[in-house]
Amino acid sequence: MIELSFMEYCMVIVIGSFVLVGLFGWISRFAHFNDERRGRRSRFVCDLCLTTWEDRGKEKIAICPHCGRSCQRPR
Ligand SMILES: [Zn+2]
Numbered sequence: 001m002i003e004l005s006f007m008e009y010c011m012v013i014v015i016g017s018f019v020l021v022g023l024f025g026w027i028s029r030f031a032h033f034n035d036e037r038r039g040r041r042s043r044f045v046c047d048l049c050l051t052t053w054e055d056r057g058k059e060k061i062a063i064c065p066h067c068g069r070s071c072q073r074p075r
């Protein structure tokens with residue numbers, strides 16, 4: 001067992017919490033970025049009738065549910 005004074009113990013807790021907050025912030029930013037990108041890729045706007053819809057499939061071309069025009073998946 002490592003012997004720690006009360007001051008050292010407090011420092012470990014403070015530094016540990018800073019590291020944890022930074023880590024969680026980084027993870028949540030990364031997750032948000034991924035989610036945003038996935039959302040943008042599944043959102044379509046029809047060029048012809050301006051209908052907006054979501055398609056979670058993998059195909060590069062989606063058919064507009066309103067007018068039937070085929071639309072390219074955004075990058
Ligand atoms: Zn359309």
